[in-house]
Amino acid sequence: MGASGGKRHSKKVSTFSGRGTTEAFRFIWKHRRDYSVKALCRHLKVSWSGYYAWANREPSKRATDKADLLLKIRKIYDNSKGRYGSPRVYQTLRREGLVVGENRVAKIMREWGMKARSAHVYRRLRKLRNDLKALPNYRLEAARPTAENQQWSSDVTYIKLGKKYVFLAVVLDLYSRRIISWRLGASLSANFARATLREVFTSRKPDSGLLFHTDRGIEYRAHKTQALLKQYQVKHSMNRPGQCTDNAEVESFFKILKGELLHATSFVTMRQLRNHIKAYIEGFYNTQRLHSGLGYRTPLEFEGVN
Template sequence: MKKLPRQAFTVEFKTQAVDRVAAGQSIPVVSDELGINDQTLRNWVKASQAGKLAGAGAKVITPTEMELSRLRAELAKAKRENEIFKKGSGVLRARNSVKYAWIDANRSAYALNEMCSVLEVSISGFRAWKRGGTPERKRLTDEQMIALMKAIHEELKAAYGSLRMMRELRLRGFSAGKERAERLMRENGIRARHKRRYKVTTDSRHGLPVAPNLLAREFTPTEPNPVWTSDITYLWTDEGWLYLAIVLDLLNREVVGWSLKPQMKADIATDALTMAWFRRRPAPGLLCHSDRGSQYASKAFQSKLSEYGMICSMSRKGNCWDNAPTESWFNSFKNERVHGIRYKTHEQMKAASFEYIEVFYNRRRQHSSLSYRSPTQYLGDWAIRNQQLNAA
């Protein structure tokens, strides 16, 4: 594999990570959330306390250029999980007690959470087995389940309805059925945020050249990086508007690039694309689809596509469904983190957006089109399957 260049973290990313520590989260928790090294985060905290977070003579890069060390961490994790899969393949179809025994025998070689994830068992189940108790899912009383669902509801900021709530309870080692979860949520006023109708915000009234719709609503590629989609949305705060541009990989619907700015100029689109390229380093020929907005039709964005060897595709005029996956992402994001919440400052909105994209959505949120796996889980599963097929 081609060696990746030394990573340069953005000041924006460092600041958001340090702020999460300052808010009371531990360094191991935050570093695990973001896929970075514990010591790296400790160094950022110390630098921030000394007022030198950017570092003397730090490399100046675009505000949202994603750190490649995060990619290194994810690649290393995928490699470890593949090793676990190979060594533990003989127990994948075994009873949970057999899986727990294998995990216990390999604690010195692999992280507990990685082994449990690959072997599809819960950490709580393993710990119960170690204590001599039942490793099966624990059945809660209605009162216990209501209390737990309320805690999850608050933790995930009202993102989940009954189906995702049921799956989340099971992932945490508890027995739960959809009908029961639905009934208890309804009876106790535990409701997911309601979705709002899509509103067109694209301004395509410009004289710049536009590209044809080469994507043609083919939203289901079979591998990562053949097709990315991108768009921009508006976010209101008491300090005025912020604009968020994202880039999605259609295979696993992961946000691979993003940019937040107080003005909607061409650089918001180019910065999001640059982050995505640094994160994935795709081969030339990738199809990058967007709407016909002036930011995407601009010379700056088109030059960046040419630099990366990407092919431009644009939605037909006034047809938001040509870019439906990205519009769907904006709808989920606003429904789960924006609507009904007052953000007094730009910084509050930036922190909320960072948390949703990098901590919750990419790594934890159950995605219905991915069989209720998170984007990173789906990509990891794809990598393992692909390696098995290549080895066969």
């Protein structure tokens, strides 16, 4: 081929299938930095002026629309820090007034390698004390909440920090799926759980009769915790033995948190971890993340908080 294209490129040129003029122009465009355009046109037997007319023409409306959609999808995906898959990206586009097919969004995200972050949930291991009272699961008979502060759910999970584990306790409002209280601690105890609850009782001021659901962990069965719940006239509900899905909403939050924030990320200090969790819960999960169970609204939006 000419002087600008050495022998090392001859194999690349031979891969052209020769199916048509447009395919030839695309091939020339792809390899224009390896060879002179004139040499490529001569080799592929197409018009040099025709190639430049093709290369300089305005892109089709379809190509332009696809490029614009890709930019919008990438912006939403990046703003979520890679936490959104195609369903939530699609719902965000709809909220912005864009009419687009969900399958098209999913296809573009696959093509460009945009995949939601995810991870397995790792639950803490603990020994149960048989002298602490377990309670029935009252949620099984309760109607779904119709407003905030009617039903809460709480649980604790562990997070690896360096070579040790620390504990994260959360309280979730079952009406809006909002995380209304959380606490990070170095050890698991009744005082740890009680501190999380004291904060939320002070901030939310629920009426008497609140249904509060947890698993059967000793931090919730402890006498100190039970006394606090009794003080606020709370009806305490617990998982059935071996049925962690009874507390599915909090389990789901832990899975989301670990997949979207903690997966493949190492934290060195408790302060660093606490700051990241705070930013995630208060700056994204409660305020920006679209929840499928809420009709793709955020918890604050579902509660009517501006």
